[in-house]
Amino acid sequence: MPHTTATRTDDEILAATDVSVLLRYGLTQDAFRTALFGDGAIAAAVTLDRLGVVPRSVAYVAEIVRSGGLAYAAQLPEPLPSRAASAHLRDWLETAAQAVTMPEGEVRAARWLDAVAELIGLRRGARVRRWPTGSTSGGAC
Incomplete structure (x- = not known):
């Protein structure tokens, strides 16, 4: 049975976002900038995090963009x-x-890559801080 919006997780919905379209318009038009740095950055972070990319790798590419440019x-x-x-x-x-x-x-674009790196780090940190499944402890140790 196909997924409906009601049964899909936020990660699944964001992973389906067309990041390229948001980049195309968000880097050139002010009206789309919030969408690029919001949903676009989160979608990119979800996609790359699912592929096991660590934040420092994306931050390094941001530095390459700053020093050599996007085309490079x-x-x-x-x-x-x-x-x-x-x-x-x-x-x-x-x-x-x-x-x-x-x-x-x-x-x-480099700032956007930095935002993606930060979001990957936040996602990873949130997974580490979660209580193990089945834990009955609700407070801090």
Whole structure:
């Protein structure tokens, strides 16, 4: 039976978000910037976190964008440690590189990558802090 919106988790819904579209418009049009840095960053974090990407890898790519630009970062053979994650990120970087025509767009893209890295870190931290399944303790030890 296909998933309906009522039975899908937030992660599933966000993972289906077209991050490339949000990058294309969010880096170039103020009206879409909130969506890019909100749902777009969360969707990218969910996608990359599911693929096992650690935050520092994404933060490192943000530094590459700052120093070499989007087009340079998009041409990296493997910007992240896994092929699947690299394919997603390369697609996003290529889309951003095609959309951005001003230097401030590249700065925004690097800031967006930093936001994605932070969100991955928050997701990982939240998983570590959760109580084990079946725990009856509701307070701190």
